[in-house]
Amino acid sequence: MPDMTDTGERLIAPVPRVAIQAFCETPDVATAIEAAATDRRMQKTHLKVQTGGGAAAVESYRHAPTPNVIVLEAPRGAQDAFLGQLDSLAESCDAGTKVLVVGHVNDVLFYRDLMRRGVSEYLIAPVEVLEVVRAISELFNAPGAEPVGRSVAVVGAKGGVGASTVAHNIAWSVARAQGTATVIVDLDIAFGTAGLDFNQDPPQGIAEAIFSPDRLDANLVDRLLSKCSDNLSLLAAPAMLDRTCDLAETSVDGVIDILRNTVPCVVLDVPHVWTAWSRRILVSADEIVIVATPDLASLRNTKNLFDLLKSNRPNDRRPRVILNMTAIPKRPEIAPAEFAKAIGTELAGVLAFDAPLFGTAANNGQMIAEVQPSGKVAESFDDIAAAIMGRPEAKRTRSAGLLDPLLTKIVRRKAS
Structure with a gap:
């Protein structure tokens, strides 16, 4: 039995x-x-x-x-x-x-x-x-079928806490250190930075999928993806202001469903807005990461987000909280231990602010691990990625392998 x-x-x-x-x-x-x-x-x-x-x-x-x-x-x-x-x-x-x-x-x-x-x-x-x-x-998954992909929603407790930077580096670590095919979805349609962070300038992106629901299918998503590395692809935001982004609650569901049926890991870079569609994405995600800074506004917002998501997801893992931009000289800060005690959970990571490191990565369109592969920050991202994927230790010595067969279905390069 x-x-x-x-x-x-x-x-x-x-x-x-x-x-x-x-x-x-x-x-x-x-x-x-x-x-x-x-x-x-x-x-x-x-x-x-x-x-x-x-x-x-x-x-x-x-x-x-x-x-x-x-x-x-x-x-x-x-x-x-x-x-x-x-x-x-x-x-x-x-x-x-x-x-x-x-x-x-x-x-x-x-x-x-x-x-x-x-x-x-x-x-x-x-x-x-x-x-x-x-x-x-x-009952609806045939024996031997590939598992549905894991969705990871990353959101900032307030604007300017570096949530997008954290989301992109986590996705990079999942793809590189964990060897798992991953897609980043930049949901900040008007001001998204994923294209800049990966030195990509795709002509199309997430907006074409969201604003064309009648044409949405796996082939359309295939054409909109931009390849960043062997295991990592990007569904970028157009970062254009020619139209507003007043989306319906279920506008993004179709895109996420298509990706989750094809790719083992989907990292959702959720903007700091509170709308029906952003709330739905957070409640529906397999994993949630809240990024905060060690100040009072972040603490209040993190506590509110944490409690709301915990109550709406009683059968799921609690949101993970990452404290970013810590240890800035002469700035009064809430200590990580006090921050964790106030929200009632252990911190998933504490990232010290290194202006030269993060600035160089941002200006060059690189990830932290590309600028400083053996540094503590890169190791922290690897550890967070390993925990999210259910693996206790990051595989830091593993090099990126061949393109995952699942990802090949939607990110294959078409001959020009």
Whole structure:
């Protein structure tokens, strides 16, 4: 029987737009499934929970079409009766409907009987919220399929804290030190600096994808990407003021979905604005990095962001906080330990301000690791990137390898 106890931090792919109906026997299972419906990865689904178990499901679908997924709770001590209900349900189940069963017995024979009847998955109660979300998510990912990419949203607690610089260097470290194909998405459409930081001047970028939703597909995203290195590509901002950026809440969803289905890591450089679309991006990201400076305004804003995102993402890792531009001579600063204590979490990184180093990198269109490969700042970015990718130690000796086959699909150079 598959291991039902693994609630580790394996990446859970978002569930597509599907209809789910659950028929429960006990309040505890019903509560867990209702809680799963509020998870960010289930936001596109339509889930309905009702009582009655297998008998209610048989009656409901006797003369009605079945949804994409049916969740059934098997009653304790009535396995034979439940199997009979499954047989009756099979007579009216539409082709393609998936069935997930939550039971109360760890019995191999019962499990095999379920599998013979075409049940897609079996969970043993009591079930946790993430168990339910993961089980439903995996129903739509064929065995052996490439995993959905990880999205990392980087945002500044206030303007001018260096969030874009941090985002670009983290992405560089993920691509170089971790050897993972990565795309940077510069979402500051009017004033983005990703093109400058990587010495790129692409004629097109993120604006063409966002403002042309009718043409948006993988081929369009392919054409808009600019290659920075073997494992790193850029979806740049045009940095032009010919149109405003009053975006709808879901404007960026399509671009992110396409990239996450193709690339292992997508770093989202989120501007310091508070709009429906920027809030949605932060809440929906797999990882969040908040960049702050050691001053009172940053502390207040970081605390507000941290608390809001933590409450809206109860089943996810807390946002990581990086304290940037520290140790500036003669400037009064909040000590890193006090900053961390005030927001209630350990800092993911503390970056001392080195004006010559950061200035040289910015003016040359280079990353910190290119200017000073063995320096402490470059090592800090490697450590942060390793932690984000779930690897405890950065692979500093690893050189960039061949272009990842996944990235090849969307960043291949077309012959001119």
